Amino acid sequence: MNSLLNAISQMRLPTDAQRVFHGRGGLYPGCEHWTLDAFPPVFVLTSFLPATDDELATLGAALAQRWQVLAPDQPLNWVFQCRAQGHVETRLMAGSEPEPHSVTEDGARFRVQLLKGQNHGLFLDMAEGRRWVRTHVAAGVAAGGPSFRVLNLFAYTCAFSVVALQAGAKLVVNVDMSHGAITVGQQNHQLNGITTGASFLAHDIFSTWGKINRSGPYDLVIVDPPSYQKGSFVATKDYARLMRRLPDLLMPGAHALLCLNAPELGMAFLQDQMQELAPNLRFVERVANPAVFADVSPDRSLKVLVYQAPD
Incomplete structure (x- = not known):
C-alpha cells in the first residue's frame, strides 16, 4: 500500500476530474487492486479486493493529512467502492457528495454520480x-x-x-x-x-x-x-x-x-x-x-x- 500512500502524499489539488493513482496497471507491486480518482470535490477510492478497516483507516488518514495541506478551509469528501468478486459496496466515508454533482474536463462539464452503481458517468x-x-x-x-x-x-x-x-x-x-x-x-x-x-x-x-x-x-x-x-x-x-x-x-x-x-x-x-x-x-x-x-x-x-x- 506504500505506493498509494506516496501518491496521496504528493498529489496536487485536483480541478478537473482525473485519476490520481492507477494500481491496476501493474506498475506498483502490492497495489494492483487499488485506484484513486478525483471527481472534485470528491475522491473515490476503489479496491478490487476486500479491504480491511485498518487499511481504510490508514488511507483515510493519509487523505485527510494531504487535504489539510491542499485545502485547509474545505471539508474532505471521499467515497470507498469495493468491486471484489462477490463483495460489491459503495460507502461515503467522509463529507458529502454535491447533488447534483458536475465535474469539468478541458472546460466541458459533465454530470457524475458516485454513490450509485459502479460507473460514475464519465470514464x-x-x-x-x-x-x-x-x-x-x-x-x-x-x-x-x-x-x-x-x-x-x-x-x-x-x-x-x-x-x-x-x-x-x-x-x-x-x-x-x-x-x-x-x-x-x-x-x-x-x-x-x-x-x-x-x-x-x-x-x-x-x-x-x-x-x-x-x-x-x-x-x-x-x-x-x-x-x-x-x-x-x-x-x-x-x-x-x-x-x-x-x-x-x-x-x-x-x-x-x-x-x-x-x-x-x-x-x-x-x-x-x-x-x-x-x-x-x-x-x-x-x-x-x-x-x-x-x-x-x-x-x-x-x-x-x-x-x-x-x-
Missing part, C-alpha cells in the same frame, strides 16, 4: 480520446467542413458528443440502449449550453440501422462499446457486426474511432478483424492513454484506434 481513461475528438473535429471544420457530422455509438452519457459540438460539429447522432444514460447525456449538453446539433436515440444499435443510416454518411464514427454486457454487447462476437457496416457509414476520407477496454483482448483483436472485414479502411494511429493509466502491458490497457476511409 477517466478516455480523456485523451475526447481530446482527440475535439482536435480532430475542430481541424475538420477549419478545413472547410461546416457540415461535419458525427455518429456516436454506445454513447453512454454522450461526453464525445459534447466535445464534438463544442469543436464545431454540425450534427452528432448519439445511440445507446440505456434510457438513463441518454437522459444524463441530454443533461450534459444542457450543462454546456448546447441546445442544437445533437440527436439522441435510446435504442439497441443492432435494431436501429435504418435511423442511423438516414442521418449519414458521417465524417467521424465513434464506436465505444462495453467489452462484455450480457444481453447487449459481447466484443468477441459483436464487434465484427459493427466493423462490417463501417465502410457504408463513412464519407470518403472520413475517420472511425474504435475503442476497446478489455484486458484480455489486445490490439490485434481489432486490427486483424478490421483487415478481414473492412480492408479498405486504413489504420492511422493508436491514441495514447492518459499517462497516469500506464500499464505494464499496453495490450491490456484501453485501446483507442483511428481508421480512415479511402478518398
